Structures are given as structure tokens and as C-alpha cells.
Amino acid sequence: MTDPVPPFLPPTGQEIVFLLLGVVAAGAALLVVTTKHLVHAALWLVLSFGALAGCYLILTAEFVAWVQVLIYVGAVVVLLLFGIMLTRAPIGRSPDLDSRNRVVAAIVALATAGVLITVVVEGFRGAYTPLEPGPGAAKELGSSVFRTWVLPFEALSVLLLAALIGAIVLSRTDIRPGAGRGADPGGAPPPEDGAQAVPDRDEKASPSLASPPTGRSGGK
Amino acid sequence: MxxxxxxxxxxxxxxxxxxxxxxxxxxxxxxxxxxxxxxxxxxxxxxxxxxxxxxxxxxxxxxxxxxxxxxxxxxxxxxxxxxxxxxxxxxxxxxLRDLAEGPDEPYAPTAPASEAPAPRRELAETAVRSANSPAAQRAGDRASTGSRGSAGAVASPTEATAPPTDTVEARAETAEPARTDQVEGQAETAGPEAGTAEPVTGQPPPGASATEAPTTEPTVGEPTAGETTTEPTVREKTAREETAGEETAGEKTRATGQSADGGERVGEQPDTRHVRRGGKG
Known part of the structure; x- marks a missing residue:
């Protein structure tokens, strides 16, 4: 950090690769938020996250890069695709993906970008670090996690467990608020499945949605 | 890098x-x-x-x-x-606008029902609302809200005819320039107590009030009973009711020295008098 900062203009090879990956990541992210195809948005997200993993690799954060690939590209995007499927999103162009306040959102985003980029460039223009491999490897990071950061790690495990249980409780349809009161005398019996929960909505969505939970509960 | x-x-x-x-x-x-x-x-x-x-x-x-x-x-x-x-x-x-508040809210009819358990707040709001509306509407509002709220139930029939009395004039004039905040609170908080006050105020003859009302602006029908009730409530509730009155602070200041019922009819004193006189006559 105290070394004299090399000039920007002949960029090193690392910087060139980083910039290319950054352009790919930003372009893919822009497509994520502008595309008309819902499924394509998730697939562009894969590209964006993959390019970001490449950026992590160049920044010598190998372990983070592979975690990024495993969790974001592997799990999060698949989860999003499942969400898209389960909410019966239309395959193909859907014209109403953008709300009416698009222009305002663009203005806000441009203002945010302007402020952030200005501040960051002003603040870290002279920041330079040579990239040396090693400190981001799995060995270093693992010992760091399990020595220094073991308490946050354990707390995070509890958080993950809570999120897991919460997601299960939220998405199960055979657990209902009325189920606990069902034992009360005179209480209305809880609805059997999701079909009763959506009496006035479109009928083609609810029975097929409700069928997996009933099948699951029947299996138990 | x-x-x-x-x-x-x-x-x-x-x-x-x-x-x-x-x-x-x-x-x-x-x-x-x-x-x-x-x-x-x-x-x-x-x-x-x-x-x-x-x-x-x-x-x-x-x-x-x-x-x-x-x-x-x-x-x-x-x-x-x-x-x-x-x-x-x-x-x-x-x-997904179930939690939204706004003009396109589909659950507007439920609003009056929610108002009913809190007559004071509601009366204050009606006072704020009615500051801009014609006096006749205001009387109607108060009649309806009074019938809903427990305190105002007694008041609603007599309010429209509540006559102004001389006793309040002095107080009203002093109050008008100085204490705008208290006046706000008074104007709003007058609502609940008005119900108790107004049956008393209904008795004074309309003729005396009619002569004075147009001449002196702040003297709007201030029955003694109304005055006594409003004085303590001002202290109690100015802080509580302030927020509701902020927008109409200007109008409230005009309406300063009004009585329990006069405070609710914040704003256009001439109109209220006409209505009162009309109600009386």
C-alpha cells in the first residue's frame, strides 16, 4: 500500500482480465433487470455470478470463488428457477415485467451509481495492491473460520437451521393456522388443501398446486 | 491491481x-x-x-x-x-396492495367502522377535514360522528343550534394571537367534550348570539360550559392531537378562541353562524 502507485493506463494482465470479467458481469446483470423473459433473467444471472466468481479468482480469493460457484450458480439460481416454475411464470416474453415507475427507478439507479462511483474513485484512486496467490486459499480461510470466526460460524449454522425450518413451515400446505384450532369444539374444520384457500382465484392453478402437498401428507 | x-x-x-x-x-x-x-x-x-x-x-x-x-x-x-x-x-x-393506504384502496368502507372505537381522534379528524368544507356538511359530519362516538351522541342534535354567548369573547380574543398550539389542540380536543357541553349551550336564546356573531370574529358561540370543559383538555391533549392539526394550523389560528363546539367548526366563522342561525330559525 505504501508503494508508489503504478499508473492506470498500461493495465496489467490481471486488470485487463478483471475488467473483461467485470464488463461481462455488469452486462449480464443489466440483462437480468431488463430482459422480458423471466427464465432468461435467471440464466443471465448465472452468467453474472460466474463472471463474478472469475473476478474473485483474480482477486486471489479462490475459496470464495468456488463457494460462489457452488452456492450462487449451483443452488441459488436453481432455487430461483424452481420459484419461477412454481409460480407458473409464462415461458417466453411477458410484457408486464416492468412496473410503471421504470423511469423513476432508472433515475434513482443512475443517481446511486453516480454517487457511489464518484465517491469510490475519489476515495480509492491511489489504492493499489499487488496480487499474490495464497491468502485466499481454502487452507488459510478454513483455519481462519474455525479459529477466529468460529462463533459467528456457529451462529450462522443456527440461522441456516431457522431459515430451513421457516421455509418448510411456510411452504407446507398441510400446516394451517386453523389446524391448531381444529381440536377446539365448534371450531371450523381446517381446509383440506390449498383448493379451498383460493376459492375465487383461477381454478387451474390451485388444484395442481395443492396436489403435491396432499400427496405428501398422504404418504406420511 | x-x-x-x-x-x-x-x-x-x-x-x-x-x-x-x-x-x-x-x-x-x-x-x-x-x-x-x-x-x-x-x-x-x-x-x-x-x-x-x-x-x-x-x-x-x-x-x-x-x-x-x-x-x-x-x-x-x-x-x-x-x-x-x-x-x-x-x-x-x-x-399486492393489501397493506397499502391510498385512494385506490379497495377497503375504504371499513374505515368508518375502525373509527368508531376512537371517537376523540375521529372527532379531531373530522374537525380537520371540516375546516375546509361548508358548514352544513360539517354539522352533518358531526352529527354522524356523534351518533357513532359515545361522547358525541348527546351533542349531535344540539350542536347545530348552539348559540354563541358573550362570556367567551374576552378569552377568545386573547387566545387568538398568542397560543396557536393550544388553540389547535383546543379546536380538536373540543370534540369529545362538546357532547357534554352542548346540551347546556343549546338553551340560550339564538337572538342574542346572532347579533354579535358577525361582528366579532373569534367570539363564535362559546357557551360557558363548553369553555370550562375545553380548558383542561387543552393541556391534556395538545401533544397527543398535534399531529392531526398541523396541516390546518393556519386555519386553526383563525379559528382560535372558539368554544367546545365552535372549535370544531374551525375556520369559517361566518358560515357556522349562518348555519346556526338557520338551524335556530
Whole structure:
């Protein structure tokens, strides 16, 4: 950090690769938020996250890069695709993906970008670090996690467990608020499945949605 | 590597995420945009960890934690989205407006029912509302609210004919220029007590009040009973009721020295007098 900062203009090879990956990541992210195809948005997200993993690799954060690939590209995007499927999103162009306040959102985003980029460039223009491999490897990071950061790690495990249980409780349809009161005398019996929960909505969505939970509960 | 590069990339990604969160209607696309923003944070964390050469690897470990938290958030978020879709058959954020307050609120008819248990607040609000409306409407409002609220039930029939009396004049004039805040509170808080006051005030003859009312602005029908009731309530409730009266503070100041019932008819004193006289006559 105290070394004299090399000039920007002949960029090193690392910087060139980083910039290319950054352009790919930003372009893919822009497509994520502008595309008309819902499924394509998730697939562009894969590209964006993959390019970001490449950026992590160049920044010598190998372990983070592979975690990024495993969790974001592997799990999060698949989860999003499942969400898209389960909410019966239309395959193909859907014209109403953008709300009416698009222009305002663009203005806000441009203002945010302007402020952030200005501040960051002003603040870290002279920041330079040579990239040396090693400190981001799995060995270093693992010992760091399990020595220094073991308490946050354990707390995070509890958080993950809570999120897991919460997601299960939220998405199960055979657990209902009325189920606990069902034992009360005179209480209305809880609805059997999701079909009763959506009496006035479109009928083609609810029975097929409700069928997996009933099948699951029947299996138990 | 210059740290500016990852920082600028992070700023760009974050802004794209902001745009996505604000501009998209599908909830899953909003979740994707949130993930973009989290990734922007991650790349900043990694870059600054590398730059500072942290021996504890705080930045990279925090990046891992953020990734884990993002996964947990996405799991719970998608579960919520699916639950919403199961109940509403839509994940369109613009159509999930059950918690919204606004002109296009579909549950407007339930508003009066919710007002009923809190007659004081309601009367204060009606006072604020009625400051701009014609006096006849105001009388109607108060009649309706009085019939709903417990305190105002007695008041509603007599209020329209409540005559102004001379006793209040002095107090009203002194009050008008000086204590705008208290006057606000008085004007609003007068409502609940007005119910008790007005049956008394209804008795004085209309003729005497009619002569004075047009000449002196602040003297609007101030029965003695109303005055006595309002004085303590001002102290009690100015702080509580302030917020409701802020918008109409100007009108309230005009309406200063009004009585319990006069305070509610904040604003156009001539109108109220006409109405009262009309009611009497």
C-alpha cells in the first residue's frame, strides 16, 4: 500500500482480465433487470455470478470463488428457477415485467451509481495492491473460520437451521393456522388443501398446486 | 491491481440491483436484483480484504457469511413468494396492495367502522377535514360522528343550534394571537367534550348570539360550559392531537378562541353562524 502507485493506463494482465470479467458481469446483470423473459433473467444471472466468481479468482480469493460457484450458480439460481416454475411464470416474453415507475427507478439507479462511483474513485484512486496467490486459499480461510470466526460460524449454522425450518413451515400446505384450532369444539374444520384457500382465484392453478402437498401428507 | 476497479464494478452492480428492485414487478425478479446487490457487497469485501491484507481474513470470511445469509434469505423469500402465490395466484408486486393506504384502496368502507372505537381522534379528524368544507356538511359530519362516538351522541342534535354567548369573547380574543398550539389542540380536543357541553349551550336564546356573531370574529358561540370543559383538555391533549392539526394550523389560528363546539367548526366563522342561525330559525 505504501508503494508508489503504478499508473492506470498500461493495465496489467490481471486488470485487463478483471475488467473483461467485470464488463461481462455488469452486462449480464443489466440483462437480468431488463430482459422480458423471466427464465432468461435467471440464466443471465448465472452468467453474472460466474463472471463474478472469475473476478474473485483474480482477486486471489479462490475459496470464495468456488463457494460462489457452488452456492450462487449451483443452488441459488436453481432455487430461483424452481420459484419461477412454481409460480407458473409464462415461458417466453411477458410484457408486464416492468412496473410503471421504470423511469423513476432508472433515475434513482443512475443517481446511486453516480454517487457511489464518484465517491469510490475519489476515495480509492491511489489504492493499489499487488496480487499474490495464497491468502485466499481454502487452507488459510478454513483455519481462519474455525479459529477466529468460529462463533459467528456457529451462529450462522443456527440461522441456516431457522431459515430451513421457516421455509418448510411456510411452504407446507398441510400446516394451517386453523389446524391448531381444529381440536377446539365448534371450531371450523381446517381446509383440506390449498383448493379451498383460493376459492375465487383461477381454478387451474390451485388444484395442481395443492396436489403435491396432499400427496405428501398422504404418504406420511 | 487497483482497488478502484472492483469498487467501481461493485458500485455498478449495486446500482443495477437498485434499478431491478425498483422497476421490476415480478417478485422473483426483485429477489434476483437483491442477490445482485449482495454480490456487489461481496466483491467489495473481497477486494478490500485483499487490499488491506487482513491476517484474519475478515473480509473473505464475511463474504462467505453473506453468501450463506443470502441463500437463507432466498429460501425463506421464495417460500413466502410461493405462499403468496398459493393464496393470490399472482406474484405481481404492484397488485399486492393489501397493506397499502391510498385512494385506490379497495377497503375504504371499513374505515368508518375502525373509527368508531376512537371517537376523540375521529372527532379531531373530522374537525380537520371540516375546516375546509361548508358548514352544513360539517354539522352533518358531526352529527354522524356523534351518533357513532359515545361522547358525541348527546351533542349531535344540539350542536347545530348552539348559540354563541358573550362570556367567551374576552378569552377568545386573547387566545387568538398568542397560543396557536393550544388553540389547535383546543379546536380538536373540543370534540369529545362538546357532547357534554352542548346540551347546556343549546338553551340560550339564538337572538342574542346572532347579533354579535358577525361582528366579532373569534367570539363564535362559546357557551360557558363548553369553555370550562375545553380548558383542561387543552393541556391534556395538545401533544397527543398535534399531529392531526398541523396541516390546518393556519386555519386553526383563525379559528382560535372558539368554544367546545365552535372549535370544531374551525375556520369559517361566518358560515357556522349562518348555519346556526338557520338551524335556530
Amino acid at each position: 487497483h482497488i478502484v476497479y472492483p469498487s467501481v464494478l461493485s458500485a455498478v452492480l449495486f446500482s443495477i440491483g437498485v434499478y431491478g428492485v425498483l422497476a421490476r414487478r415480478n417478485t422473483i425478479l426483485v429477489l434476483m436484483s437483491v442477490e445482485l446487490m449482495l454480490n456487489a457487497v461481496n466483491i467489495n469485501l473481497v477486494a478490500f480484504d485483499v487490499w488491506l491484507g487482513d491476517r484474519l481474513h475478515g473480509g473473505q470470511v464475511l463474504t462467505l457469511f453473506v453468501i450463506v445469509i443470502a441463500a437463507a434469505e432466498l429460501g425463506v423469500g421464495l417460500a413466502i413468494v410461493l405462499a403468496v402465490f398459493r393464496n393470490r395466484a399472482t406474484v405481481d408486486i404492484d397488485r
